[in-house]
Amino acid sequence: MKKSNPKSEAVVPGGIPEYIARCPKDVQGRLKDMRAAIRAAAPGAIETVSYFDIPGYSYPGYDYNGMFAWFSYKPPYVRLHIRLPALAKYKKEIAQYPQTKSVVSFPAEQPLPKALVQKLVKASVKAMKDLAG
Secondary structure, three states: OOOOOHHHOOOOEEOHHHHHHHOOHHHHHHHHHHHHHHHHHOOOOEEEEOHHHOEEEEOOOOOHHHEEEEEEEEOOEEEEEEOHHHHHHOOOOOOOOOEOOOEEEEEOOOOOOHHHHHHHHHHHHHHHHHHHO
8 A cells, every 4th residue: 555645644724825925916816815715615624835835725534635625826827726526517617717627727817706716616625525425
């Protein structure tokens, strides 16, 4: 049996305000909007900056340390990273945005579609819980 990476064994809360403060001032409002949308969709989730050195959210007791969503800034986008089934489920709604299998990128100079972000985050939590059975 493969041993897990000790670095990924514990989720340490905190670090998100510092992450946002390190980003350009003109993007910080969008990142705060992303944080608020994720928190509204996943109340009680642990906020951390650990995996990939970007803000992430977890509910303990599930695979991958319960991590189900992350966000980041990579010019010119504010990006939402979620579990694969969640993006696949809303493929039509996110078609207008650049994306990969697990990331949807929102233009940083435009208002964040908070309702869509919340829908995606809820779907990511559901995908994580469904996988646990």
